[in-house]
Amino acid sequence: MRREIRVAPRKVNVYFFEHPLEAYQMPGRYAYQASAKAIDLDAGMLRPWTGTIYADGFGADTPGSNIDPNVFSEVLPWHLSFCRLTDSKASSIVADGQRPAVLSELVQQGDLIIFGNTFNSKITWVDTIMCVYGRVVIPSKGGHFLLEDEFQRYWDSVFEFEPQMTWERFKGLRDYRCNLIDAMPPNGRHTTTAVVPHNQIIGSRPKFVDKNRAAIAAQLLAGDGFNFIPLRALDAPLLTDSEQEELRPGLLTLMFELKKRFERIENSVHLLPHDLGRRLIVGILDAAKYLVLAPIEPTDAKVR
Numbered sequence: 001m002r003r004e005i006r007v008a009p010r011k012v013n014v015y016f017f018e019h020p021l022e023a024y025q026m027p028g029r030y031a032y033q034a035s036a037k038a039i040d041l042d043a044g045m046l047r048p049w050t051g052t053i054y055a056d057g058f059g060a061d062t063p064g065s066n067i068d069p070n071v072f073s074e075v076l077p078w079h080l081s082f083c084r085l086t087d088s089k090a091s092s093i094v095a096d097g098q099r100p101a102v103l104s105e106l107v108q109q110g111d112l113i114i115f116g117n118t119f120n121s122k123i124t125w126v127d128t129i130m131c132v133y134g135r136v137v138i139p140s141k142g143g144h145f146l147l148e149d150e151f152q153r154y155w156d157s158v159f160e161f162e163p164q165m166t167w168e169r170f171k172g173l174r175d176y177r178c179n180l181i182d183a184m185p186p187n188g189r190h191t192t193t194a195v196v197p198h199n200q201i202i203g204s205r206p207k208f209v210d211k212n213r214a215a216i217a218a219q220l221l222a223g224d225g226f227n228f229i230p231l232r233a234l235d236a237p238l239l240t241d242s243e244q245e246e247l248r249p250g251l252l253t254l255m256f257e258l259k260k261r262f263e264r265i266e267n268s269v270h271l272l273p274h275d276l277g278r279r280l281i282v283g284i285l286d287a288a289k290y291l292v293l294a295p296i297e298p299t300d301a302k303v304r
């Protein structure tokens with residue numbers, strides 16, 4: 001995959017991607033038991049970690065038709081393939097973007113995507129952060145995805161992560177089973193797209209890992225970031241009286257006002273003003289105990 005070449009320094013864009021905590025017609029954020037490596041920000045060290053993360057699903061360790069962003073991918077870095085990327089409805093168009101477009105048409109290398117939502121006017125929650133590595137086209141014709149028929153063309157754009165890949169092997173990976181399978185008829189729920197070419201957003205693996213909050217914030221905001229799941233300490237005090245926060249120990253919550261900015265518009269994806277985005281990144285790192293890094297290995301057989 002060709003990386004975009006920067007010809008001059010630029011400010012990293014920070015996007016906030018609203019998605020629901022509770023499942024209804026869309027997946028909510030539910031507990032998945034997993035193991036990985038994590039930065040312990042209080043101890044200032046990287047170490048093995050086992051515990052609970054929160055990701056797309058309809059119940060504990062119960063994914064829907066896809067996990068998006070796919071935090072369980074094995075060969076590719078984490079990726080966002082379908083959610084808010086397949087149509088030009090108001091809810092999918094980026095609010096305050098440089099032009100009317102979906103997120104995958106706007107992001108550049110180094111940009112940050114914060115996935116979460118708000119409990120109330122003062123409390124924000126976050127489950128995942130992706131740093132953009134690049135974009136690749138999922139092949140389609142007439143709006144219908146052709147992933148199997150044109151798999152080699154797709155893989156040619158991501159071969160740097162694994163030069164030798166066959167369709168048969170790919171179908172056994174969580175990259176496919178937890179995400180891209182949703183583009184496959186007859187049972188996929190995202191077999192078509194109204195956005196052509198349809199870009200998949202690929203996240204960044206860490207080139208190096210700092211261990212303290214200030215250095216990590218500087219790294220992220222300089223465009224040299226990485227994907228991670230931020231978690232609070234399990235014994236951290238709840239910030240709301242919501243049962244939904246109580247049922248999700250460790251979910252990253254922080255005192256940060258975003259709801260008023262979002263409540264009068266239909267858009268679910270927002271380009272934040274630079275200072276607001278910077279303050280949100282710093283606030284997330286201040287509130288976090290752990291930053292869970294890829295690869296993440298799910299414990300439950302339904303996902304593994």
